[in-house]
Amino acid sequence: MIRSILPHKHTLHKLLLVTFFAGATSFVHAEEISSAQVKLIAGTCANCHGTDGKLAGAIPAIAGRPSTVLEAQLLAYKQGLQPNTTVMDRIAKGFSDAELSALADYFANINKD
Amino acid sequence: MSDQKNLFSSSRRQLLKGLGLVSIFPAISACAATGTSKASAGRVVVIGGGFGGATAAKYIKRGNPAIDVTLVEPNKTFYTCPFSNLVLAGERQLDSIGHNYDELQQVYGVKVVHALAQDIDPVAKRVSLSDGQSLQYDKLLLSPGIDMRWNAIEGYDEAAAELAPHAWKAGPQTLILRQQLEAMEDGDTFIMSVPGNPFRCPPGPYERASLVAHYLKQHKPRSKILILDGKDNFSKQGLFTAGWQAHYGDMIEWVSLSNDGRVVRVDAANKEVETEFGTRHKAAALNIIPPQKAGFIADRAGVTDQSGWVPVNPVTFESTQVKDIYVVGDATVAAPMPKSGFAANAQGKVAASAIVAAFAGITPLDPVWANTCYSLINPDYGISVADVYRVQDSQIIAVEGAGGLSAADASDNIRRSEAAYAVGWYNAISQDTWGTKL
Incomplete structure (x- = not known):
């Protein structure tokens, strides 16, 4: 089940190439993850970021931030490229790139009020 | 009655489904028992207003507001175990870790009954309460927490x-x-x-x-x-x-x-x-x-095993022993997930999603849970353990390569950040669970 959500390396490579040439980062997003599924995964974010990612405090709100920014940040966490990270590096590693991308889109589309 | 029957005919159901509205109605008799004329997509009784139960009640309503949700919790204010150690240390007042059910009632339309659930008849699908009432359910969700042995x-x-x-x-x-x-x-x-x-x-x-x-x-x-x-x-x-x-x-x-x-x-x-x-x-x-065991109402429902805890289907958190009873939180056997408020909240969302799907006749989604347990060595020095969990071969597993502990050699700045994030986490999960604005 875990394996199925993680694209094969060469598939990912291909997708990244396509993405690069098309200049559209949203291309990878579409694959296989239903909107209901993304919503369920997004529930795991609310424990620290508040319902719908809207709570701003010591931990920042994530709702309504640009998808590209969120995605880049999540991937940086996952790849260990974000210095002085406390916990997001450990959490981001539990999700596929496609899931992180879908989450970025999901929260970008929530009105932060 | 005949009009009602017509309302629940399969063609009507199909029509509603097609319109993306409410998907499935329960048996007519069930609807009549609620005493309201408004159509309900099903009746859920949630027992226990802690991290698991309050979250599940809210997220069922978010998933489908037409589901009738009643939360049974004896206390009007729920005091959390997380951050109660700060109260012991004199760093916080008890009030600051108390939460109520206003948001659930006023924003999400959850009915809240302040009584103790005393018994469950899983065949008649009925919960009896300390105030003499009894509640019918189509799906029951227990978040009973622990009892002391x-x-x-x-x-x-x-x-x-x-x-x-x-x-x-x-x-x-x-x-x-x-x-x-x-x-x-x-x-x-x-x-x-x-x-x-x-x-x-x-x-x-x-x-x-x-x-x-x-x-x-x-x-x-x-x-x-x-x-x-x-x-x-x-x-x-x-x-x-x-x-x-x-x-x-x-x-x-x-x-x-x-x-x-x-x-x-x-x-x-x-x-x-x-x-x-x-x-x-x-x-x-x-x-x-x-030593502890699942809250006593789990015994009454017949969902505990010899260990005193509740085995569940990991995809839905439905009891493996009694149909239509879902159990979340500390009472469950969900290792490697810990018995934590964070995990209970996460399980509450997965069970809520599974219940909404079941009423709609849809296959449950693939669950994912996260957990982060912060601990304070002092109010400015925090440490944590985090994990992401999924289901593999019908077992809950911690995703390999993810999660783990705070670094042993972390700087004081990192420890200070983790202490601040512990407070941020507490505020966020309180908001997510009870709507508390701190």
Whole structure:
């Protein structure tokens, strides 16, 4: 089940190439993850970021931030490229790139009020 | 009645489905029993208004507002175990960890009944309450938390807990222990007895020792903390031990199971305990965290197994023993997920999604859970353990390569950030669960 959500390396490579040439980062997003599924995964974010990612405090709100920014940040966490990270590096590693991308889109589309 | 029948005919259902509205209606008789004319997509009774139950009630309503949700919780204010150690240390007031059910009722339309669920008839699908009411359900969700195993330690029963509090359910118990800490003289000993696994909040006792040490260091610096443990290792042990050494020197002494740490007898009136090999210890303040089991209503529902805990289908958190009863939180067997408020909230969302899907006749989604347990060594020094969980081969697994502990060599800045994030987490999960704005 875990394996199925993680694209094969060469598939990912291909997708990244396509993405690069098309200049559209949203291309990878579409694959296989239903909107209901993304919503369920997004529930795991609310424990620290508040319902719908809207709570701003010591931990920042994530709702309504640009998808590209969120995605880049999540991937940086996952790849260990974000210095002085406390916990997001450990959490981001539990999700596929496609899931992180879908989450970025999901929260970008929530009105932060 | 015939009109109603027509309303629930399959063609009507198909039409509604096609319009993306409410998907499936339960049996007509079920609807009539609610006493309202408004169509309900199904009736859910949630028992327990803690992290698991309150979250599930809210997220069922978010998933489908047409589902009729009733939450049964005896208390009007729910005090959280997370951050109750700060109350013990005098860093917070009890009020600041209390939450109510206003948002659930006013924003999400959850019916809240403040009564104790006393019994469950899983065949008639009926819950009987302490106020004489009974509630019918199509799906029941239990988030019963824990009960203490009274007398598992000789001499430790409910009456003894008034003298030697467990403080493992927050509220009045927290205040009894706080008073004992306040009454300690400089040089006195605080003793905490910790059970073997599994129990609620694996790092909790060690955070408690840390924050009590923080209090004693300021006010009674010659005092000692003795942890008598029923096991040989514990959550975040390396981080705790290093933190204790750095901040409290040798104030905290931990006695493992192998070194005669297991308490077998309690004399609560004299604040004295005896361990397995006959060693006696006397305390000025005595905290007995006894062995635990699922809250009693789980027994009544017939969902517990011989272990005293509740086995569940990991994809939906439906009981493996009784159909249409879902169980979340500390009461469940969900290892490697810990018995934590965070996990209960996460499980509540997965069970909510599964219940909404079941009413709609849809296959449940693939669950994902996260958990982060912050612990404070002092209010400015935080450590954490995090994990992401999924289902693989019908088992809950921690995703390999993800999760883990705070770095052993982290800077003071990182520890300070984690302490600030612990507060941020508390505020966020309180908002997510009860709508509390802090």
